[in-house]
Amino acid sequence: MSDQKQGGLHPLAYEEVPGDQYPPYIPAEKITPEFSLKAIVLGAIFGIIFGAANAYLGLRVGLTISTSIPIAVMTVTVFTLLKKVIGEATLLECNMSQTVGSASSSLASGIIFTVPAIWLWGLEPNYIQVSMLAMLGGILGVMFMVPLRRFLINEEHGKLPYPEGTAAAEVLMAAQEGGRSAKNVFTGLGVGFSYALLWKALQVWSKEFALHLPFVKKAKFAIEASPALLGVGYILGFRIATIMVCGAALSYLIIVPFMAHVWGGAIIPPATDIIDNLNLSQMRNFYIRYIGAGAVASAGIITLIKAIPTMIKSFRIGIEKMKTGPGEVPDKRTDRDLNLKVVGRVALAIVAVITVLPFLFPAIDPMNFLLRFGIGVLVVVFAFFFVTVSARIVGLVGVTSNPTSGMIIATLICVSLLFALGGWTDITGKVTIILIGTMVGVAASIAGDTSQDIKTGFLLGATPRKQQIGEIIGVMTCAFFVAASVFLLASQYEIGGAELAAPQANMMKLVVDGIIDQSIPWALVLVGVAITLVATSFRLPPLAFAVGVYLPLATMTPIFIGGLMRRIVEKRSSHDPDLLHRRREGGILFGSGLVGGEGLMGVAIAAYAFIFGKPTPIFPGFLDWLERFPQHLLVLIPLGFLVWLLWKSIFAGEESEGRDIIRS
Numbered sequence: 001m002s003d004q005k006q007g008g009l010h011p012l013a014y015e016e017v018p019g020d021q022y023p024p025y026i027p028a029e030k031i032t033p034e035f036s037l038k039a040i041v042l043g044a045i046f047g048i049i050f051g052a053a054n055a056y057l058g059l060r061v062g063l064t065i066s067t068s069i070p071i072a073v074m075t076v077t078v079f080t081l082l083k084k085v086i087g088e089a090t091l092l093e094c095n096m097s098q099t100v101g102s103a104s105s106s107l108a109s110g111i112i113f114t115v116p117a118i119w120l121w122g123l124e125p126n127y128i129q130v131s132m133l134a135m136l137g138g139i140l141g142v143m144f145m146v147p148l149r150r151f152l153i154n155e156e157h158g159k160l161p162y163p164e165g166t167a168a169a170e171v172l173m174a175a176q177e178g179g180r181s182a183k184n185v186f187t188g189l190g191v192g193f194s195y196a197l198l199w200k201a202l203q204v205w206s207k208e209f210a211l212h213l214p215f216v217k218k219a220k221f222a223i224e225a226s227p228a229l230l231g232v233g234y235i236l237g238f239r240i241a242t243i244m245v246c247g248a249a250l251s252y253l254i255i256v257p258f259m260a261h262v263w264g265g266a267i268i269p270p271a272t273d274i275i276d277n278l279n280l281s282q283m284r285n286f287y288i289r290y291i292g293a294g295a296v297a298s299a300g301i302i303t304l305i306k307a308i309p310t311m312i313k314s315f316r317i318g319i320e321k322m323k324t325g326p327g328e329v330p331d332k333r334t335d336r337d338l339n340l341k342v343v344g345r346v347a348l349a350i351v352a353v354i355t356v357l358p359f360l361f362p363a364i365d366p367m368n369f370l371l372r373f374g375i376g377v378l379v380v381v382f383a384f385f386f387v388t389v390s391a392r393i394v395g396l397v398g399v400t401s402n403p404t405s406g407m408i409i410a411t412l413i414c415v416s417l418l419f420a421l422g423g424w425t426d427i428t429g430k431v432t433i434i435l436i437g438t439m440v441g442v443a444a445s446i447a448g449d450t451s452q453d454i455k456t457g458f459l460l461g462a463t464p465r466k467q468q469i470g471e472i473i474g475v476m477t478c479a480f481f482v483a484a485s486v487f488l489l490a491s492q493y494e495i496g497g498a499e500l501a502a503p504q505a506n507m508m509k510l511v512v513d514g515i516i517d518q519s520i521p522w523a524l525v526l527v528g529v530a531i532t533l534v535a536t537s538f539r540l541p542p543l544a545f546a547v548g549v550y551l552p553l554a555t556m557t558p559i560f561i562g563g564l565m566r567r568i569v570e571k572r573s574s575h576d577p578d579l580l581h582r583r584r585e586g587g588i589l590f591g592s593g594l595v596g597g598e599g600l601m602g603v604a605i606a607a608y609a610f611i612f613g614k615p616t617p618i619f620p621g622f623l624d625w626l627e628r629f630p631q632h633l634l635v636l637i638p639l640g641f642l643v644w645l646l647w648k649s650i651f652a653g654e655e656s657e658g659r660d661i662i663r664s
Helices: 037-061 068-081 089-112 118-120 127-155 163-175 180-201 227-236 237-262 278-307 308-325 342-356 369-398 404-420 425-462 462-491 501-514 522-537 542-550 554-573 577-612 620-628 631-652 656-663
Strands: 208-212 220-222
Touching: 037 227, 037 501, 037 554, 068 089, 068 163, 068 180, 068 369, 068 425, 068 577, 089 127, 089 404, 089 425, 089 462, 089 522, 089 554, 118 237, 118 425, 118 462, 118 501, 127 342, 127 369, 127 425, 127 462, 163 369, 163 425, 163 620, 180 577, 180 631, 208 631, 220 554, 220 631, 227 237, 227 554, 227 577, 227 631, 237 278, 237 542, 237 554, 278 404, 278 425, 278 522, 278 542, 342 369, 342 542, 342 554, 369 404, 369 425, 404 501, 425 462, 425 620, 462 577, 501 522, 501 542, 554 577, 554 631, 577 631
Parallel strands: none
Antiparallel strands: 208 220
């Protein structure tokens, strides 16, 4: 890289000082290439890759990972490899690339939390419609973050830690040296992709190891040999991974056996047969998914309630800063934003687009401009409120912990009540409610990502205005590709089925159904609510536990294994902070690669099946034999290989230390 001084972030990057006293890594008076075609194109490519992977992951387990750090590492590496072809890239160009690319994960969250509910109702959403709504919501999120930038980033410097934004700044500088960090991400991508090719496309081995527990009716312990889930577990850490697997154990090792032992001969709606005659998959469909959805919905609401003081404060500050926004262009390059007049005009333009384009909300009479105008205003109002909330919350807890689902639930509850009062209670009304939630969810999620990216730029010395434009380009680029990934997956897998459980979308459907027509088994839902309340009383993160309750145990066990590995590494490396940081980061980057690799293969398989038909097993006779092998024990071999590769990535160059830890 060129034009950079050596050393790392200034110590004041971590101190509580006024933002104008912090000396950025690249001084404000220095002009260096930043907003370039190569930065935009590379960022868009990585955004599409990780956006597709996050869409797949979100539909599987109801969460997405922050992509800023892996994209930052990959960007620096690719620029370094191609410098003889495209020229040497500056640090700020690398930052611009990760700014554009990281928008994809936020878009994925907003879409996969809401749109799959339409498939769950047995309907088929429109691809262009969903893409456009996601793009418009994303643009709103970026725009409404503009007037908050000076307060949240400059004035609150040191008070709001911005964990991912600060880490991305450090990684961007460290990654310029290439080496192990970049190798871990790319190796993880290759391993995840190749493993999923053999496992899912060619079906060389079965999906999971399963063991029916003796003397306990319908109890089954299972492990899915998934690289993405193993990587997610390491990224989340031991505590969250343990809480999630405990939630799954409650469902499948306690609730299901309890129902089988106590009411085995009874018929409990919505099932139409006695419990003894139901297999585990039917038990999940008839009972656990309603209990889990109630748990997830109540957890989202509780998370939102806990954030209410922050929300009120953030919203009040946002209004004040809008009123006292800048009048003239600042002299310093590092303090220049998009003009506030542009923000207002874009918001009005989005209301106008919703009003005049009937296909965005086709359930409304094309000539009913007043109703579409009202929906446009509703979207803008909810988006502005939750953008101000989201942009500040991520400064405290990071993008991964941003309670986006709670904000979407709050939106759906309010809009559903309005629709119920207005008498619009048919299926078209429900779909319209979900699409409104999509726009608001994307706006809130993108605002959090923008907030983190702007913090990274603040520390490095980037130009906010250029980053804001980069975010908009990222939104416009990724919206159609992320939506395409979701539609491809939905065309080849059952949304709500074993492969794509879509827990968040199930929860959103539950909320809308519950308010509009109350056509759900409330007794089961209330059991889920009670579980969440008990978990919260024990100070457990309610959403993590509730997602575990909803998802199969086989899905949670590899997450727990990944989290356990991180726990072992952190405990044995705690004596040396630098060593701890290096090992933890090495595993996180490799884990991010595993997520990206399997996610890409999942989308690729869906695309192949869409064009050519479902792929067939490469060794069908072997699979038949494997099915007869006791308890699928051979599945543990590839899983063990994955664990070994993750371990090697953590201790790259420290083989003897790794062996010592294993022996201990």
